[in-house]
Amino acid sequence: MDCKKIQKQIFRFIYGESDEYELRAIKAHLEICNACEAEQKIIEEILVQIKSGVPDDPVPDGFKERVLSQVQALAEQDS
Amino acid sequence: MTNTEAKLRKPRQRLDPSDEVLIGRLAEGDQSAFNEIFDRYHRQIYNFIAKQVNDRESCEDLTQEVFMRVYKSASNFDTSKKFTSWLYKIALNEVKRHWKRTGARQTYSLNTPLSNEAGEAERADFIEDAREVPEDSTESELFSRNLRQLIDQLPDKQRTVVLLKVYQELTFEEIAEICECPLSTVLSRMRYAVDKLRRWLGVEDGQAEYGL
């Protein structure tokens, strides 16, 4: 695989979604290509930053109860 | 799993009974199946919506609407499909309907291809925006706020991929199913989005431009 093909597959590689054939080809390429290896590191770093940079929003208190009571009302309507 | 992979996604648990079994039971009128589905997914769906809709009340309403739809449409669910793909499709549609109703979706910079120069100008705008937050905000709060704005301003299709991949931790194949497009399209949307975020975030460029 050449650099261009590697870069097309790099996201799948980073997330552990490559198939066996891709995995072998990408690993072999990264061993010998500094540019692609550097690129992979940068992308990983950005992805980690993006992920950790926006924390999860907590679900508001009582939300579950509100939804379940709505569903209950619906169910009673139906019956 | 590598170290980075561990930071990017939690290991998946095998669910028993499967979602598809639960939705089948719900279709037959089993209320407790709904409770189980809700427990499994309401946090994820709330978070998915909250990253696209800013006010809490709407997030709650929309999340509720998603689950009401699951409840009402359980019998229409095609059991040969994956439940989560169906669920996220419903959530995406609810968000789109919300934007249509409220006209609230920011249109600023949408679909404008960013040259490096334009990217620089936009970054300057964010730094400008950041000045408006309370003075006691910590650095990580500022970063988080800016990052949210950056993600907001991605073109819709790219943003959807980023949200589903980075925060919802779905596989690219699952995302392709939700977005109803080929895997290669999902991968290039991810590439474009990450390249933009990278420019905006000012991360050093790698050595190569691949022009995919």
Ligand SMILES: [Zn+2]
């Ligand atoms: Zn290379």
